[in-house]
Amino acid sequence: MAIGWYLVVSALVFCIGAAGVLLRRNPLVVLLCLELMLNAANLALIAFSRMHGNGDGQVFAIIVMVVAACEVCIGLGLVVAIFRRRLPIDVDELRELHG
Amino acid sequence: MAEVLFFIAGIGAVAGAVGVASLRNAFYAVLALVFHLLSLAALFLLLRAEFVAAAQVVVYAGAVMVLYVFVVAYVGGDASPVRHPNKTQVRAFAFLAAALLFVELAIATLGSGLKAIDGEGAPYEAGFGSPEQIGELLLTRFLLPFELASFLLLIAAVGAVVLARRRGGITTDDERAVSFREALRPAGTGTMREGVRGLIDQPVSAPTGVHDAEAMGAGETGTRGDRVSTAAGTGASSSPEDQG
Numbered sequence: 001m002a003i004g005w006y007l008v009v010s011a012l013v014f015c016i017g018a019a020g021v022l023l024r025r026n027p028l029v030v031l032l033c034l035e036l037m038l039n040a041a042n043l044a045l046i047a048f049s050r051m052h053g054n055g056d057g058q059v060f061a062i063i064v065m066v067v068a069a070c071e072v073c074i075g076l077g078l079v080v081a082i083f084r085r086r087l088p089i090d091v092d093e094l095r096e097l098h099g
Numbered sequence: 100m101a102e103v104l105f106f107i108a109g110i111g112a113v114a115g116a117v118g119v120a121s122l123r124n125a126f127y128a129v130l131a132l133v134f135h136l137l138s139l140a141a142l143f144l145l146l147r148a149e150f151v152a153a154a155q156v157v158v159y160a161g162a163v164m165v166l167y168v169f170v171v172a173y174v175g176g177d178a179s180p181v182r183h184p185n186k187t188q189v190r191a192f193a194f195l196a197a198a199l200l201f202v203e204l205a206i207a208t209l210g211s212g213l214k215a216i217d218g219e220g221a222p223y224e225a226g227f228g229s230p231e232q233i234g235e236l237l238l239t240r241f242l243l244p245f246e247l248a249s250f251l252l253l254i255a256a257v258g259a260v261v262l263a264r265r266r267g268g269i270t271t272d273d274e275r276a277v278s279f280r281e282a283l284r285p286a287g288t289g290t291m292r293e294g295v296r297g298l299i300d301q302p303v304s305a306p307t308g309v310h311d312a313e314a315m316g317a318g319e320t321g322t323r324g325d326r327v328s329t330a331a332g333t334g335a336s337s338s339p340e341d342q343g
Contacts, residue, residue, distance in 0.1 A: 001105045004208060004216040006142065009109045011204035013116045013135075019197035020120030023190060028125050028171060032132050036116050039139055042151075043112075050146040051213075053221025055232045058151050059241050062233070065158065066248040070255035072163055076170045077262035083174045 006047035014040035025090050027082075031075045038068045105145055111138030129167045136160040146220075148228045 017036030024030055042061040049057025083089060115135025122128045136159050143152035208216070215221075226232055237245045264287050 001102055001145070001219070002217050003220055005105065005109070006146065007208045007216065008205070009112060009142070011201055011208065012113050014204070015197045015201040016113070016116040016120050018200055019193050022193035022196060023120065026125055028167070028174065029119070029128050032119050032125075032128055032167070035132060036119055036135070039136070043139060043142060046143055046146050046148045046151060049148065050220040051215050051218075053224070053227065055228065055236050056240075058148050058228060058233060059236050059244075061148075061151050062154060062237075063241075063244055063248055065154065066252060069158070069163055070251050072166065073255040073259040074262070076166060077259035079170060079174060080263040089174055 003047050003051045007044055010040045010043040010047065012040075013037075013043070025092050027075070027079050027089060027091050027094075030091060031072065031079075034071070035068060038064060101145060104141065108138045108141035108145065111135070112142060125171045126168070129164060129171055132167075133160050133164050136164070146228075147223060150228060150230045150233045 014037050017033045017040060020033030020036065021030055024033065042064055045057040045061045045064070049055060049061075079089065082094070087094065112135055115131050115133075115138055118131030119128050119135065122131060136155060140152040140155045140160070143149075143155060
């Protein structure tokens with residue numbers, strides 16, 4: 001398959017993820033849609049790595065996966081802390097940052 | 100054969116993404132993301148990135164998704180949805196923004212001067228994408244990002260523990276039960292009942308200064324012996340101050 005097809009799939013997944021971040025109001029699902037966007041970027045990186053025939057893009061993708069794992073860790077910790085304070089699990093209700 | 104596999108995996112990836120963005124139940128959204136990740140791993144294999152595909156399946160679809168499932172089960176899915184007056188406008192704006200973004204990306208991809216985009220990529224050499232190659236790159240050319248990533252993981256782990264701790268992290272003005280077992284329990288820990296009901300209260304026995312010192316990590320040891328002396332010294336009648 002030509003490399004362009006992989007880039008088209010990557011762009012589609014990225015746009016679906018962006019629409020999900022804009023649409024959904026549950027912070028858990030917003031985090032899942034952020035994962036979608038990061039994975040789309042990973043697919044583009046690995047496609048370009050295949051195009052050039054060196055492994056730099058794959059190392060980049062692995063580092064992106066590490067950063068995504070950290071983001072999930074902190075995000076889910078925040079969701080649990082919000083839940084413990086009995087605040088609404090809804091990004092529209094959580095606009096103010098005062099405690 | 101490669102074309103057939105590509106279309107199966109690509110349709111699976113896009114369908115999984117649509118499921119994540121549209122399913123109402125958060126648990127089903129997590130399962131759709133697992134499906135999406137497995138399809139992406141198949142695409143990575145078609146691009147001859149064996150090690151990244153394996154790491155994707157093991158780390159992402161395995162470990163991270165189990166974490167998500169636990170948090171979804173703990174927090175629960177959507178609460179009763181509040182009807183916003185301008186919800187249709189927000190939805191229309193989101194779809195429009197995503198469609199415009201896709202148009203822009205398609206123009207950027209199709210209109211780029213890269214001639215190799217229409218090709219199959221560089222000729223395949225043995226060892227491309229293997230763990231040997233990735234490991235050699237990580238330990239020679241990309242050593243600094245590798246070490247920084249390990250630091251980042253450490254910081255994230257500490258931050259998650261501090262955020263999601265039972266007590267001493269974020270406190271509220273909830274009612275506080277006074278009992279003998281509370282006095283013997285280390286700071287920063289809690290009971291299973293509190294985990295289910297979401298109660299937050301502070302250890303009854305510790306005055307504010309001691310509690311502050313222990314919230315920095317001395318109370319996280321999990322041993323009960325080091326708290327007994329301070330608890331006996333202060334007595335259970337001292338009322339803790341709010342820290343919020």
